[in-house]
Amino acid sequence: MEDAFIQVRDLVKEFPGVKALKGVSFDIRKGSIHCVVGENGAGKSTFIKILTGAYTKSSGMITLDGEVFEPKSIRDAMNRGISVLYQELNVVDDLTTEENLSLGQEKSTLGFIRKNENTQKVMETIWGMDQTIKLHMPVYSLSVAQKQVIEIAKAINSECSVLVMDEPTASLSEDEVRRLFINIKKLKSKGITIIFISHKLSEIFEIGDYVTVFRDGHMVGDREVRELRASCGSVPESCVELVRMMIGKVVQEEYVPSKVDYSKKVLEVRHLSNRRLSDISFDLYRGEILGFYGLVGAGKTEIGRVLFGIDPYDGEIWVNGDKQTKKGVRSALKNGVAMIPEERRSDGIFSMLSIRENIPMMNIKTVLSKGLISYPKERKVADRFIQKMSIAARDREQSVVFLSGGNQQKVVIAKCLNRESDIILMDEPTRGVDVGAKEEIHNIIRSLSKEGKSVIVFSSELPEVIHLCDRIVLMHEGRIGEIMENRKDIDSDHIMQVIAGGN
């Protein structure tokens, strides 16, 4: 492509044990709005981090405006004109707008800060986007959208030629999104190249010029949005096309139905709503494995958080025929609901502690004798789970931090199983684990259902839900699109349509 502003050629990034990017090549045109999409682990954030200087590439090449581009640091990338608007905004809440603008560029005389001429220029840029922001407003009084405006203005004034926006609409209202899009179009008209990352596919059709799809470290699609739309006719259909690219060919795996006792409803959810969810209703039966599937941000995790008592909600939850009145994790656990959280590192494991100390944490009673921790009992519990789940560790005293991802996940699951709850919520139970461990975890889930426990699996991997679940709840932007029975010849095309927001 002659007018390619950024050229990416055979870009590879290797981490110890994983290849996050496996040779990616594509072009980004000057002054275009270029969308990058892909599910978790597809490699898009690795690409962005290389582009912005946070990571260095393993091999391959990036050229920027015809010159080889190898940023050594984030600052280096900024000097070459690449700015990023992170999801976590980089503003200091306690300072005023003006102070935020001059942050890091203060000019001083004898240690006293002088007025910055530059600030006035940035302010004019800000007013071009939002007139309600004043110089002396403390930033904490501004909305997320307004803070974004400040950051965008800062980026423009640092004379950036490329602005990377990482899920800029994630916490904006519809109205704010519309205003943001107007501003993005203004930037485009100034010749700034925008790299736009979003999980909301409809946004891509609204704002994007080009879209690059990442999957599993590869670039699997590079299309002009106009062309994509022309070939499909309407937005939802084009979304389905994108979803197909993102998810790829679904290998049909053997689904073995569990013995579900449909006479025993263990969980009844009615009209559940909160900030991220609307009108969620479903049932769960004894011995059932229920799957929740949808793209990132569709609201799977949010449902898990509500059921486990972490987030507030409107609506009704009935566990074993009792309406839940108390909120909080401890009352959920008391009622027989346990959860394996999505973020293993931050919410699951106690990495400094040993396997032996980790496992009984959710149910300390199992290792107490006469109210005190009994080491023989603790060893027995630990050894039982290490064997049952074949956790590969040197011994039970090994700190969990030294285990592989798969084994860490097994420890988290063991901790949860030791609770002996009847309803087990598993949020992304096999994320970041290797194939062998994945199969083992799936077998554990099946054996749970055989024991008469009910499991809800929240997953963004279609093969996983098709492989495991008796019924699959398809989610799209906080709503349930459809609840379908699993069977051997399930129609994965239809599933993709539903999660893309089609009918």
Place this chain on the structure above:
Amino acid sequence: MLKELKLPVLRNRQLPVLAGIILIMIVVLSFMSPNFFKIQNFNNILLKIGIFIIIASAANLIMITGNLDLSVGAVFAFSGILHAYMSKHGVPIAFSIGITCLLAMCWGLLNGVLVGKLKIVPVIATLGTLYIAEGIAFLIARADGGSNIMLGLPGNYTSFGRYMVFGKIPIIIVFVVIAFFLFLFIERKTSLGRFSYAVGANRSAAELSGVNVTKIIMILYVLCSLMAGFCGVLQSSRVGLAAPNVGRMLELYVLIVCVMGGTRMAGGSGTVIGVLLGAIIIGLLENGLNLLGVGHFAQEVGRGVVLIIAVMVQKNSRAVRS
């Protein structure tokens, strides 16, 4: 059970390092000063660091949860003054000790509510408690009519603090031993101890595992203040006077002892055995410098240098059980 209490020591690579430092210090000091290797001198050292060990054993658990208690010095002073005031004004000594300990626990409860429930940063919350408790200690002393309380204390005021068990072991040493084993027990054998490590290692995971984090933090602060208050009584009773400013810097000593003992300030690891060894190092250092005739201010410099070196050495031998 003894075997169970002993077991984890062998796994901890930091404790041998600390023990080694102590050994070296003892050998070096024995050569450098003829007065060092004497029972009387060791007795002095123990009396000096006894208070630190008792309070730091409790404060250590708070640090293991990733929190901090800066108010121990003030609670220590407050309790001494209160006990002296009540004793002087006719409250029977045993009663006075009981009431003082109860009130000391209230300071812990205040810290616990501020940090555990209201989620105020521990440094600020306990600093607030420090000022309040110390201020009240001064006010009580003033109400009594002086800057400290010494004259007019009942004759038997010192009989608790100066009591010798079996006629030769100072009572404070007995309490040091009791505190050490009590906290070793809490740390290893109770769910309170286990959960303290869990909270420090990963607070969010602890909450999601159903651990009542707020309750744990509150209990630990109450326990810590109880120890500080009890030590305040003990100390005041031993020296036969109470001053509202005796606790100044005590909180920092306690902090240093914990850090020297290998407790991570971010929480998740540490043990009362380390606290004991850390306190012994501090005690030996001070004693050695005294015996060598190093002046007070130069000692301060030395203390700072040793603290930094000790922490650096430990950082390199950081015991993560691999």
